[in-house]
Amino acid sequence: MSDYGHDLAFGSFITPDSGDPDRTVGLAVLAEQLGFDLVTFQDHPYQPRFLDTWTLLSWVAARTSRVHLSANVLNLPLRPPAVLARSVASLDLLTGGRVALGLGAGAFWDAIEAMGGRRLTPGQGVRALEEAIDVIRQFWDTDARGGVRVDGDFHRVVGAKRGPAPAHRVPIWLGAYKPRMLALTGRRADGWLPSLGYLQSGDLSRGNEIIDDAARQAGRSPGDVRRLLNVTGRFAPTPRGPLDGPADQWAEELAELALGEGVSTFILGSDDPDDLRRFAGEVVPAVRELVATERAAASGRTPVPVEPATAPASRPSVTGGAFAVVPTPDDGRRLSDRRVWDESARPTGPAPDPTRTYTPHELATGQHLVQVHDGLRAELAQIHDLIEQVAAGEIDAGAARSEINTMTMRQNRWTLGTYCESYCRVVTTHHTIEDQALFPRLRERDPRMRPVVDRLEQEHRVIHDVLEGVDRALVAYVAAPDGMSELRAAVDLLTDTLLSHLSYEERELVEPLARLGAH
Incomplete structure (x- = not known):
């Protein structure tokens, strides 16, 4: 051995x-x-x-x-x-x-x-x-x-x-x-x-x-x-x-x-x-x-919760001593003058119980959500880079559209939710539920989560529309190369919308996912 x-x-x-x-x-x-x-x-x-x-x-x-x-x-x-x-x-x-x-x-x-x-x-x-x-x-x-x-x-x-x-x-x-x-x-x-x-x-x-x-x-x-x-x-x-x-x-x-x-x-x-x-x-x-x-x-030691080796180490905890998965905070910066929703109207879920403890397996579900979101944040940075390449004449708008269309965020069915598309495929192994079943499970297990889940689903549909707006701006740029300002405005709106939403979703879901058992 x-x-x-x-x-x-x-x-x-x-x-x-x-x-x-x-x-x-x-x-x-x-x-x-x-x-x-x-x-x-x-x-x-x-x-x-x-x-x-x-x-x-x-x-x-x-x-x-x-x-x-x-x-x-x-x-x-x-x-x-x-x-x-x-x-x-x-x-x-x-x-x-x-x-x-x-x-x-x-x-x-x-x-x-x-x-x-x-x-x-x-x-x-x-x-x-x-x-x-x-x-x-x-x-x-x-x-x-x-x-x-x-x-x-x-x-x-x-x-x-x-x-x-x-x-x-x-x-x-x-x-x-x-x-x-x-x-x-x-x-x-x-x-x-x-x-x-x-x-x-x-x-x-x-x-x-x-x-x-x-x-x-x-x-x-x-x-x-x-x-x-x-x-x-x-x-x-x-x-x-x-x-x-x-x-x-x-x-x-x-x-x-x-x-x-x-x-x-x-x-x-x-x-x-x-x-x-x-x-x-x-x-x-x-x-x-x-x-x-x-x-x-x-x-002879007492086991402690284990997080994946790739978990961000620099984020301060905001959820109490026993809960180690930390949502990514919204820094409040906005690039666009447009607002597609009222952030002040977002509902919040129940406050975590500071005395409750969580197993590493329970914590892993929320950590996975953060990791999926980090991938989407990285793709957003790639979109900004592609637009700058278009502006510099290094690639054309068609090439940019083609690359954006291969990205996870573009292929993701936003009406099902960022997390559902990636994670619910995993949980179906044990529960034989469809990808769409994560949010219904949260509603069922804790009715206090219903306003939050309803709001998240609404925002998913808005994100889909904003992504479509980026695509339309790229198409328009082909016909009118002087439309770079409109294209940048569309990407700025996507940045504001997506980063705000991801932070909100993490803030409201990482603890309930562990507490309610979404696996």
Whole structure:
């Protein structure tokens, strides 16, 4: 039994499908909006059905602002380590420290050789990977004197200038299964990243033993190596097999892997947005709660509420000591002279009970609401940027319309509510209710919430109309390029309307969602 005590993290493993690039990128953006810590893509440069992974990572980095990014894992035989070192450092600097480096020794050697790569035996692949790690880390170590010097059998870099240094210490994770690769992971890597589907019973324990022994022999602690795991499965109403059943079954099985096998990062392999929503909304908070409870019991401590690792840490609490999810405040700034509603007429719900306590699972529903809203706020900033690109002549209004139409806020059925569209898909797993059922449940469970819910639904319809106004302004701008002021006015009105509404919705719903049990 191994638990290395690492903080839990959760990621997505998305197919880099070249057939529908917008959907591929959209899944990555959705993962960030749902609160995932990590987005990853496989790397098979010889596969024409796939987008180039490094190009895709760079594009996704520009479309996101918080989530970390990694290949899962990079095909080293077709990625020269000296160039790769500078590519990783550059992207890490551009993203403010959001990059991890997943590496593999190589597979599918016929395809690699057809692309100009050198065919290696398994033993040669391991030695080449270790030399590559030396090359990469020397490039990043700008405090050392002299140039990069690795005179290996497979990689030779003699005197190249070091740098740039990445924005943070980029972790190197190895996709490893065999003893020599596992030993290399223990000696040199920051993480072990296998896929559960490729492992047999007992492989995780045996792999941990090899990594731990190699780490100790290299003067390291076994805890220096994070244990990550790619997982796949199916959500179903009843248990059918491992990771094939309801969300609570998933949570229990992943918690067992965390506590018994030391896995601290779970990466879901799925291109289904509903799977991503269920995993983020139901499985992740339950795993966090189960692991925190067991760790606290083992140490004799009292468990404390657990929030996702990505929860904003700078917001002051406004709801009392026991309730840790904090609504985003409305700063009161307005860009437009128009008012589409009377904010002073907004009803308020019942005041929270300051003596009530909440479980981490209950708190997760409100936190998810804030995370979804943060994604919409990020998209709003993108809309402002698009309009400025139109004004500068960098893109035309048609291109701006096309990009806005792919955004979550544009595709969202506002009459159902921002939260319903994203979160109710998760709760249907247990309650077989339609996406529209969240607000009726709030009305039913606490009649005092009815005025608030009625008002929120009204505002959702207004937001839909305001978005339509932005679209009409873009269309008008095509016919009359002097209409930039009208276009900016439409976006300013959207900004005022959306930010005001999101703050109001969070203020009124985060506590009732936990108290009334919307899951």
